Amino acid sequence: MGMTFAQKILAAKAGLDSIDVGQIVEIEPDICLSHDNTAAIAKTFAKIGVSRVKDPDKFVIVLDHTVPASQEKYALNHKEIREFVKINGIRRFYDVGMGICHQVLPEKGFALPGRLILGSDSHTTTYGAFGAFSAGIGRSEMAVLYATSRIWLKTPESFQIVVHGHLTDPVSAKDLILHIIGTIGADGALYKSVEYSGEAVEVMSIASRMVLCNMAIEMGAKNGYCAPDDKTTAFLADRAEGEYTTVFPDDDAEYEQVMEFDASALGPQVARPHTVDNVSPVEDVAGKPIQQALLGTCTNGRMEDLRVAAKILEGRKVANGVRLLVLPASQEILLEALKEGVIDTLVKAGGLLLNPGCGPCLGAHQGVMAPGEATISTANRNFKGRMGSRDAEIYLGSPATVAASAVTGVITDPREFF
Amino acid sequence: MNKGRVWKYGDDVNTDVIFPGKYTYQPMEPAEMAEHALEDLDPDFAKAVQPGDIIVAGKNFGCGSSREQAATCLKAAGVAAIIAPSFSRIFFRNAINSGLPVIELAEGTDAIQTGDQVGIDFADGVVEHDGKTYGFPPLPPEVLAILEDGGLIPHVKKLLAASA
Ligand code: SF4
Numbered sequence: 001m002g003m004t005f006a007q008k009i010l011a012a013k014a015g016l017d018s019i020d021v022g023q024i025v026e027i028e029p030d031i032c033l034s035h036d037n038t039a040a041i042a043k044t045f046a047k048i049g050v051s052r053v054k055d056p057d058k059f060v061i062v063l064d065h066t067v068p069a070s071q072e073k074y075a076l077n078h079k080e081i082r083e084f085v086k087i088n089g090i091r092r093f094y095d096v097g098m099g100i101c102h103q104v105l106p107e108k109g110f111a112l113p114g115r116l117i118l119g120s121d122s123h124t125t126t127y128g129a130f131g132a133f134s135a136g137i138g139r140s141e142m143a144v145l146y147a148t149s150r151i152w153l154k155t156p157e158s159f160q161i162v163v164h165g166h167l168t169d170p171v172s173a174k175d176l177i178l179h180i181i182g183t184i185g186a187d188g189a190l191y192k193s194v195e196y197s198g199e200a201v202e203v204m205s206i207a208s209r210m211v212l213c214n215m216a217i218e219m220g221a222k223n224g225y226c227a228p229d230d231k232t233t234a235f236l237a238d239r240a241e242g243e244y245t246t247v248f249p250d251d252d253a254e255y256e257q258v259m260e261f262d263a264s265a266l267g268p269q270v271a272r273p274h275t276v277d278n279v280s281p282v283e284d285v286a287g288k289p290i291q292q293a294l295l296g297t298c299t300n301g302r303m304e305d306l307r308v309a310a311k312i313l314e315g316r317k318v319a320n321g322v323r324l325l326v327l328p329a330s331q332e333i334l335l336e337a338l339k340e341g342v343i344d345t346l347v348k349a350g351g352l353l354l355n356p357g358c359g360p361c362l363g364a365h366q367g368v369m370a371p372g373e374a375t376i377s378t379a380n381r382n383f384k385g386r387m388g389s390r391d392a393e394i395y396l397g398s399p400a401t402v403a404a405s406a407v408t409g410v411i412t413d414p415r416e417f418f
Numbered sequence: 419m420n421k422g423r424v425w426k427y428g429d430d431v432n433t434d435v436i437f438p439g440k441y442t443y444q445p446m447e448p449a450e451m452a453e454h455a456l457e458d459l460d461p462d463f464a465k466a467v468q469p470g471d472i473i474v475a476g477k478n479f480g481c482g483s484s485r486e487q488a489a490t491c492l493k494a495a496g497v498a499a500i501i502a503p504s505f506s507r508i509f510f511r512n513a514i515n516s517g518l519p520v521i522e523l524a525e526g527t528d529a530i531q532t533g534d535q536v537g538i539d540f541a542d543g544v545v546e547h548d549g550k551t552y553g554f555p556p557l558p559p560e561v562l563a564i565l566e567d568g569g570l571i572p573h574v575k576k577l578l579a580a581s582a
Pocket of ligand 1: 065100101102121123297298299357358361362379380
């Protein structure tokens with residue numbers, strides 16, 4: 001019997017020929033990620049009684065969640081992290097301004113095929129877009145990894161999500177993943193390893209595959225996976241931090257479920273408050289007034305996202321009474337967007353450019369909402385209270401839908417602009 | 419048998435309503451975290467919760483963020499256990515690692531209401547409510563060992579001391 005991607009990679013890491021679903025293994029991850037939560041992790045680490053991080057080169061730390069510090073508490077948090085990094089000789093440290101961890105890690109060449117990556121952030125699933133096995137863990141577990149470099153993992157069952165056909169512009173990977181989550185539910189893939197395949201995924205850009213894997217967690221998945229190909233190799237060509245070996249599922253692997261979707265008939269989708277699986281076609285929510293539009297985050301802050309928004313906003317203006325926040329996911333993207341004139345277009349249209357980072361996505365600073373307000377956002381979560389007031393609403397959509405809605409001031413079908 | 423008073427919630431209780439993101443990057447001790455427990459879901463909870471109380475919820479409890487405070491704040495608030503048909507993966511790990519028992523109970527949770535008394539027998543894997551009993555699967559030994567040591571950090575400390 002063949003093995004799924006999850007079985008193959010966990011078996012390899014555990015030094016086993018084969019592995020059963022449900023089997024618990026103790027492994028050593030290749031790369032571990034933490035961000036602004038590193039100070040708290042460092043405090044837990046201190047309780048273990050091990051004086052130094054065992055293998056500092058395993059750890060990548062990116063300051064992105066509350067950057068630059070908007071309060072003294074955050075500033076202190078960042079200061080403690082810088083000290084921890086220095087004391088422990090952690091070289092792979094990216095200070096404020098480099099971007100969101102899930103963008104910086106691939107850009108710096110750490111998200112590689114066949115790598116096992118764990119992060120104390122739930123959207124660590126993003127690196128599956130490169131054929132890595134990547135999953136979120138908690139802070140105590142990261143502290144233990146500092147001390148021992150080892151952790152236990154259970155081998156998950158796998159789902160195969162096959163997407164036939166092609167998406168039609170401006171329908172994007174975001175609409176597709178919202179549709180998938182809306183169909184199978186917020187717990188539809190609970191604890192599963194989700195392998196995306198099919199024609200639509202094969203033709204997809206790396207950035208779009210990152211959207212699919214980023215949001216795998218929103219249906220409860222342990223990890224997401226797209227088979228690495230020429231596009232992966234091209235992306236990694238000048239970036240890869242070391243050698244890598246691609247890992248593919250066997251043809252006769254056993255899946256708990258195979259689910260098929262058709263991309264060709266799909267239109268823009270929107271997740272309504274307050275759960276990500278509360279999804280409907282944009283037509284059903286069109287006309288809903290918004291006060292804020294957010295373009296960015298680890299889900300949709302990349303060049304293709306900014307470009308499609310700029311295409312819609314070119315020569316137009318953001319509606320009166322709407323705040324359009326623009327957050328490129330990284331410094332690299334900001335520079336490219338500046339060079340291409342995309343930022344110029346977005347700002348001339350009335351967009352407010354914020355620094356690369358998480359921005360208001362987690363509700364800690366920069367552009368949170370007052371009671372009674374609504375935001376249409378390209379982020380991955382619309383939970384109650386996540387972006388400011390618990391009496392505010394978050395709608396999730398694609399960059400095109402966010403841009404179109406920013407122009408009209410109400411949730412709008414972006415196809416009207418194409 | 420451990421007995422406790424129930425707080426009942428629905429499906430998909432997410433980490434943002436358990437412990438809001440705005441507090442996530444502020445240094446905080448567990449006792450202070452407990453004051454914000456379930457703040458955006460049930461503002462009465464943190465004021466009225468008693469040590470030994472039990473949370474019973476619907477499917478996919480703890481979905482969303484990896485923030486461990488979602489488990490730590492409930493543990494610090496005195497919650498003795500959480501019972502739900504399913505848990506999000508990271509929350510499940512965080513709860514065990516915080517020394518907070520999580521029980522996956524396939525049936526019986528629908529009938530349980532806020533204020534009810536529920537009994538839990540961890541050794542036999544049984545939940546008792548209103549004269550009825552429901553079995554739950556035991557945790558794997560690797561995981562049980564963490565819980566028995568009071569969480570991941572004391573567990574690892576013990577292992578490191580034993581190997582030193
Ligand atoms: S952009 Fe939002 S979802 Fe992504 S890592 Fe930052 S806070 Fe989390």
